[in-house]
Amino acid sequence: MRVYGPNGTTLGTPASTARKTSSGGFVLPEDETATAQETRAPVAPRTTTGIDVLLALQGIEEDPVERRKRSVQRGKGALEVLDDLKLRLLSGNLDQSMVGRLRDAATSLKSSSGDPGLDAVLSEIELRVEVELAKASQH
Template sequence: MRIYGPNGATPATSQPGARRPSSSTFSLPNLSEAAGSRPMAAPVGVASIDALLALQGVEDATERRKRAVKRGNEALDVLDELKLGLLSGSLTPATVQRLRVVAAGLKANSGDSGLDQVLAEIELRVEVELAKAGNS
């Protein structure tokens, strides 16, 4: 990179009589001629926005696994609440309703066969408890 000017590697060649004549009026360049010389281009970025939205819809295996683990933990927590409610004699219909909601979330596939097997066992236990609570 070369630097031109008074402090640069090559001295600037300036001639004392090379000044532009100053005019007292200010004028803008003709914008219609400048705009007419260039063709208008379509805005770039619409395709990239579509690509970003499509990528947001794609989930990777780790996200599916995280959500499956979270659903399994929630199901186990509600089963613990059910157990405590049965032992204390204060089982509420809200706990049974939460168990139904959690059971519906356990049906999704996580992509990990070991985790899916554990979730299937949790789901079976939830269904058994729901069946017992429905007969009571």
């Protein structure tokens, strides 16, 4: 009969030599104790980090309707940035913050919505943002 501990697990270190009881007839072999320790050795959990993992998890749990709504909002946001760019160009107030907003708008339009028609419209908006971004970076 083996007794490992209160929950059936061995918490101590393996014995380096065989133990004898007071009667002298029972001996615990070293190999069996070492094998029991090796099979119960804790394994550190694997950690995964990175933004890609988080985005992948969001994509798995995301409802298609919610993904479409977010894509529509990103498209509207990009159109607002383009409209603001037009107003700033007409008034002569183009600054570096506008270029940063254009970059952010272009980056946000890269993800797919799952709807082919919406994705086509978003890619056209993205192309226009990229053209304006290229124009702004030439100045």
